[in-house]
Every structure is written in structure tokens, then in C-alpha cells.
Amino acid sequence: MSGVVTGDAVVLGLRPAKLPSRALALAIDLVVVWAAYLFISIALAIATASLDEAAVMAVSIAAFLLVLVGAPIAVETLSHGRSLGKLACGLRVVRDDGGPIRFRHALVRGAMGVVEILMTFGVVACIASLVSARGRRIGDVFAGTLVVRERVPTAHAVAVPLAPPWLTGRFAELDLSGVPDGLWLAVRQYLTRMRQLDAEVSRSLAERLAADLAARTGTPAPAGVPAPEYLAAVLGERQSRDARRVQASVVGASGFAGGPGPALPGVQVRSVGPASFARPAPPASSAPLAPSADSAEASAAPPPATGFAPPA
Structure with a gap:
């Protein structure tokens, strides 16, 4: 592949x-x-x-x-x-x-x-x-x-599209150890160039890669998930695991297990502290606050573009 x-x-x-x-x-x-x-x-x-x-x-x-x-x-x-x-x-x-x-x-x-x-x-x-x-x-x-x-023209430097938000974390338990490097390379290259291909050719190639990926992982692709979105989500999960592994090795090498470690280029790490856990519920006597205009506008803002459309 x-x-x-x-x-x-x-x-x-x-x-x-x-x-x-x-x-x-x-x-x-x-x-x-x-x-x-x-x-x-x-x-x-x-x-x-x-x-x-x-x-x-x-x-x-x-x-x-x-x-x-x-x-x-x-x-x-x-x-x-x-x-x-x-x-x-x-x-x-x-x-x-x-x-x-x-x-x-x-x-x-x-x-x-x-x-x-x-x-x-x-x-x-x-x-x-x-x-x-x-x-x-x-x-x-x-x-x-x-x-x-490494230096290519800007027209050819296309980033891998992000996985749709509704698929984020869905493949966290998927076993990716049996996927060869050649298949990862084919998936990465397809995602970066799928918009340059004919629609029918892109669809058939995505289905072929998705079938190969499902066969290697031993888990069939979820029903109703289009092949390009499935490929992007699984590749994103693999990149997230690699980023966590590299960050853990850097933190371990620094000698400070509790510290965040040095920042890596292209890797975003979010620290988890006490503020990340659930907070106690407010007293029953407190009245709910009316949403402000800023929060209403923020909630009405569209989600970030990922290159894929949400399922119908």
C-alpha cells in the first residue's frame, strides 16, 4: 500500500x-x-x-x-x-x-x-x-x-483534514497495532489529495482503504459513517496516541513526572487539574441566571470547519 x-x-x-x-x-x-x-x-x-x-x-x-x-x-x-x-x-x-x-x-x-x-x-x-x-x-x-x-510549493502543502467533531474520541479503544505503516501512508496521502480526485474515484478509493483498515483492526467500520470521515477519525486517533506517547517520553526524560514538560512543536497538550472535574451543584435556592448576549452569540456560532459534513 x-x-x-x-x-x-x-x-x-x-x-x-x-x-x-x-x-x-x-x-x-x-x-x-x-x-x-x-x-x-x-x-x-x-x-x-x-x-x-x-x-x-x-x-x-x-x-x-x-x-x-x-x-x-x-x-x-x-x-x-x-x-x-x-x-x-x-x-x-x-x-x-x-x-x-x-x-x-x-x-x-x-x-x-x-x-x-x-x-x-x-x-x-x-x-x-x-x-x-x-x-x-x-x-x-x-x-x-x-x-x-520538506520544502514544497504552497499549492502542494495540503494538511490532513481534521476528523469531524461527532467522531472525536469514538475510536479511542480501537486496536491499531496490526495496521502496517504502508496503509497509514496511503490513508494520509488520500486524505490530503481527495479533493483533487474525481468524485467517483475518490469514493471507491476511500471505501477500499476503509475496508483494508477495518480488516487490519479487526473491527468493522461503524454503520452510517462515510468512508472518508472514518479514515480521518482513525488517523486522528493514531496521531493523538503518538503525540501522547512522545509527550510522556519527554516528561519522563525531564525528571519531573508531575510537571507538564517542554512544549513540542505541533502538539497541543491540555493539563488536567482539579478545576477540570465536576464542580458541586449550586444551592437549590439560587435562581438560574439568564444567558447574556455574548453567551447567546457564542452558542449560536457554527462549529469549526473540519472538511467534512455532519451526517444527515
Whole structure:
């Protein structure tokens, strides 16, 4: 499901980065990393001048692994796939389903990069990128990642539509562990481009994706819920779970379990305190207050647009 072709011969896919832009980003990263490695090597040579040859060799190997291997892995993990070179070239490393990478993805890419890039001077990585249909090197294949263009024209940067309010929280108990990344990618790409497709083609493709998603979760889609709304609601539930998982890991790493933790870009977290619970009812003798003009206007305001119409 990583490459879904519609009836209009429209391929729903990410925008893979081309080899020249990836090579330029890699060159920037290598210049920065090697400069840091040389500076650290000179400093270590001065600091370990009094040690024997074996100790100096051990320190040199440790510096090589930490700077040339460990540093790129740490940078890609903390920046969610954007090293200094990729940031300058407008590129990002993402999972096959379009989501942000984690430590295990960066670790596999960094470990394979030692052979592909450092030991062979990038020859193996260039050959693999030229042979691959999506420009992936061997590290991307084993890690399940893809380098994509992050800077796209405004006309193509379409956000995933929000789920309708009447479906919010309805799939909170749904088991999403059996859904593969390729199916999530197809659902995400369909929702961002469904308005560009023919109405009949869009409907049939949505029904096909909804059937695949229901088969993977083991729970049929609710009766009366249109396929696009069902896809948007389930994808929104999955994104909410990912956001809560990332926020929990950041809060746990900060060492303050009771604190809110640092804010994440694009993630809205609402703290739950005593004021969020039910308040005691007012005394029976108190008379109900008449609604003010402002509250009447607020209640009459239409709900926020989500891109879907409520059910009839």
C-alpha cells in the first residue's frame, strides 16, 4: 500500500529527495562532522601526550565512534530526521508511512552509513540511491525510512483534514497495532489529495482503504459513517496516541513526572487539574441566571470547519 494508484492514474506518494540535493546535504554534514573530529582529535592528542600508545589508540577509536557515528545518530533522533545539511537543503528523514523517525531508525541508518559512506567514500550510497526507485540507500531500506523534500510549493502543502467533531474520541479503544505503516501512508496521502480526485474515484478509493483498515483492526467500520470521515477519525486517533506517547517520553526524560514538560512543536497538550472535574451543584435556592448576549452569540456560532459534513 506504499504506492496507491487511483483511477485517474494519480500516484499518492511522498516527494523523495533527488540525489544531488542529498549529496549536497551529506557534504555539509561531513564537513561539519570532520571539522569537529579534527578539533577533538587535536585536543585529545595534547591531553593524552603522557599516556602510552595503547591508551592513545583506545581514546582515538572512542572519539571516532562518538563523533563520526554517535553524533549524527543523536542529531537525527533529536531533530526528528533533520541534520544540519538536510536543514540547509530542505530535506528530512521520515518513516515509510510519513511519520517522524525514532532512535532505532537513526541507529540503523548511522550503522549502515559507516559502510556506505565513511568506508567507501559514499560510492555504495550513491549506487544504491541511483538503483532505488525512491532514491533510498541501503541504510534507508533496512531502517524503513525515506529522505523527502520538506520544502514544497504552497499549492502542494495540503494538511490532513481534521476528523469531524461527532467522531472525536469514538475510536479511542480501537486496536491499531496490526495496521502496517504502508496503509497509514496511503490513508494520509488520500486524505490530503481527495479533493483533487474525481468524485467517483475518490469514493471507491476511500471505501477500499476503509475496508483494508477495518480488516487490519479487526473491527468493522461503524454503520452510517462515510468512508472518508472514518479514515480521518482513525488517523486522528493514531496521531493523538503518538503525540501522547512522545509527550510522556519527554516528561519522563525531564525528571519531573508531575510537571507538564517542554512544549513540542505541533502538539497541543491540555493539563488536567482539579478545576477540570465536576464542580458541586449550586444551592437549590439560587435562581438560574439568564444567558447574556455574548453567551447567546457564542452558542449560536457554527462549529469549526473540519472538511467534512455532519451526517444527515
